[in-house]
Amino acid sequence: MHWVYYLSNRFRLFLLGLLSITIISSCSEEHQSENEGTSKPNVIPEDVHSQQVLLGRYLFYDKALSIDSTVSCASCHQQQFGFADNVAMSLGHHRKKGTRNALALSNLKEHPYFxxxxxxxxxxxxxxxxxxxSLEMNLDILDVAKRLSGNEFYQxxxxxxxxxxxxxxxxxRSITAFEHTFLSNQSRYDNYLNGDNNALNEEELLGMDLFFSDRLKCAECHSGSSFTDYSFQNNGAVTNYERDxxxxxxxxxESDRNLYKVPSLRNCEVSAPYMHDGSIATLEAVVEHYASGGQLIPQKSNKISGFELSLKEKSALISFLRTLTDDEFLTKEELSDPFEE
Amino acid sequence: MKILLSLLAFALVLSSCRKDEPDDYATTSKVYLNVVHKFNGNPLSDNDTVVDINGHSVFMNLVDLKMYLSGFSFDNTSLDGVVLLDANNGQYYIGDIKPGDYSKISLGIGLDSVLNASDPVTFESAHPLSYNQGMYWVWATKYRFFKVEATADVDGNGVFDDGIVYHIGTNDMYRQTEFTKAISVESGEDVIINLEVDWFKFFNNLDLSSESNTHTVNDVPLATKVADNALGVLSIQ
Structure with missing residues (x-):
């Protein structure tokens, strides 16, 4: 006979009550952890736009926006990496692997599409x-709103x-307002454009000349202030397109098969790995890829035809790409994780 | 004298305000679609329906039916309403129209490229284009134009174990149609257009054993076929 049989009815009721309290209490704890975001700032700004940005900043860094509360926007878009990730495929909820490399984010108001x-x-x-x-946060926005409905700070x-x-x-709107503050325009290259003739050294100037030269044609696609013309191209870097x-x-x-948007090069020094699948690990390898003319893919852009570079020129080109790094942007407190303040 | 001039000026202002209002503003009529759903000519019911495919009877249970209608016009006069039909009979307001005699009703199945580019979270939750309607394709940032979902017993083993899913969207799948219909709109009187939707016609020339599933992107030819079938689904009574 089961041991519970020998307990008095009163004691059984007591045990049942204890069990219920434990269950209710554990559910409540779970709910609270999903609704993190209560690490309030000391001062709420007065103006509406700053309030919108502040709200967006908290949401951008809040893991409650994913189904298992393990992933936030910032998990794949990390400030130190130019709001990109340092792995080929970021991990989503329940450590599910994505299918594309997380793009770096900056100067997003300039971008016509994403x-x-x-x-x-x-x-x-x-x-x-x-x-x-389903591989990233896997939480419908209606459920996000429902989940955060009890968060007094957010409300x-x-x-x-x-x-x-x-x-x-x-x-x-608020996440967009926050992302619109991702302004990267204080790199050494920007300083050079703004009249600081000493911002770039000789090697970097040589690299800049090469980048914009007809010989290399980098700027045919990587043009404008964000170093992209937003066109869709195949650069011959990948041969397997089965998954994507x-x-x-x-x-x-059919003309759009295996084409991907030309990415911005701002902060490319810290946003490795590269390409839509993160298959190229370093800037050196990227330059070697373009110098080789890429692999034979039917959709490959005719702008990718290869070129020859001396070691000195290759080094100069990479040095120039590194001048697009905006250290202030990568460390700016207003863009950082508010939950860690 | 000053008082007289002031009164004159006041009268002029009033009169000019009146002129700005459209003369026929108060006389437009509200137009409603009165929608009745059918399946092969019979009232749509919750019971299993039978589809004849290549001479075989396929029992089918319609699970979810939704369809956008937009781009309404009477002759060349546009009405700006957008309607999201579900399987329930009902009336939908589609806009206002000036009095007059009209001979043609045009409408679109789905959403034109402008409506299709709408941001669904900007609409109130009850609006047809709201995110809450469950018709927005997040991955494509566009809307599904219609959903037809059913379970079927295609092989006749008595079990509804064959899923049928047609989710049709993207700008290329927008279809426009027109009906000849004499309509006389009287000043201020509501206009009721009786629209019959026969969902059976969605399945026209479809072999459910091999053409039972498209989310548009995974089978564009089938999606095109279903979108074309949608043209035959509507009739004005």
Whole structure:
């Protein structure tokens, strides 16, 4: 006979009550941990835009936005890496591996569309994609809003900044407001453009000349202030497209097969590895790839035809790429994790 | 004299305000779609429906039906309503129209490229284009134009174990159609357009044993076929 049989009814009730309290208490703890974000700043800014940015900053770094509360936007877009990741494929919820390399983020107001295939025409819409992606955060934005509905700090900030509760509109707008503050324009190259003739040394100037030369044609795609023309190209770096056929999945046009957006080169020194699949580990290897003319892929851009570089020139080109690093941007406190303050 | 001039100026202001209002503003009529759902000519019911495919009876249980209608116009006059139909009969407001005689109704199945580029979180939750409607394809940042989901007994073993999913979207799948219909709109009187939706016609010339699943991107030819079938689904009574 089971030992419980020998207990008095009163004692059985007592045990049952104890068990219920334990269960309720553990559920409540779980809920609280999902609703982190209560590490409030000392001062809430007065102006509405700063409130929007502050709310977005907390949400960007809040792991409660993923289904198992292990991944935030910042998990794959880390400030120290130019808001990219240092692995080929970032890990999402339950350590699921993604299918594309996390793009570096900066000067996003200049970008006409987002993601490697240009799927998102606006940053506000882009916010939905990693949230919804089954390999990334896997939490529908309606569930995010529901999960955070009990967080007084978020609700208060949402009301102040948007005069409405924390809903999908507020979540997408505030994260966008924060991401729009990712301004990288204090690199040594920027300083040189702004008139500081001593900002670049001789080797870097040689590298700059090579970068913009007709011989290398880097700037045919990597042009403009963000070093991208936002076009979709195949650069012959990858031969296997079984898991990811690029922009064609959106347009169904055969001409878009295996094409990916030309990425910005700002802070490329710290945003390795490179390419849409993170298959090239270093800047040196990237230069060698372009010098070789890439692999024979039917869709490869005719702009990738290879070139010859001396060792000195190669070193100079890489040195120039490193002048695009904006140290202030990589360490700026206003962009950092507010939960660690 | 000053008082007289002030009164005159006041009267002029009032009169000019009136002129700014459209003359026919108060006389437009509200237009409603009165939608009745059918399956092969019979009222749509919760019971299993039978589809004839290549001479074989396929029993089917319709699980989820949704469809956007937009781009409404009477002759060349546009109405700006957007409707998200589900399987329930009902009335939907689609816009206002001036009095007059019209002979043609046009509409789109799905959303045109402008509506399709909408941001779903900017709409109130009850709005047809709201994210809450579950019609937004996040990965493509576009809307599904229609969803037809069912379970079927294709092999006739008595078990509804064959899933049927048609999720059709992207700008290329937008379809426009028009109906000849004499409509006389009287000033201020509501206009009711009776629209019949026969979901059976979605399955026209589809072999459910091999053409049962498309999310558009994974089978564009089938999605195109289903989108074309959608043109035959609607009729104005």
């Amino acid at each position: 993601l490697w295939d240009g799927a998102a025409s606006g940053l506000e819409k882009q916010v939905l994609i990693p949230l919804n992606d 208060d900030l949402a009301e102040r900044a948007y005069q409405r509760p924390l809903d999908p509109f507020v979540i997408t 056929s690029g922009r064609i999945r959106l347009t169904f046009k």
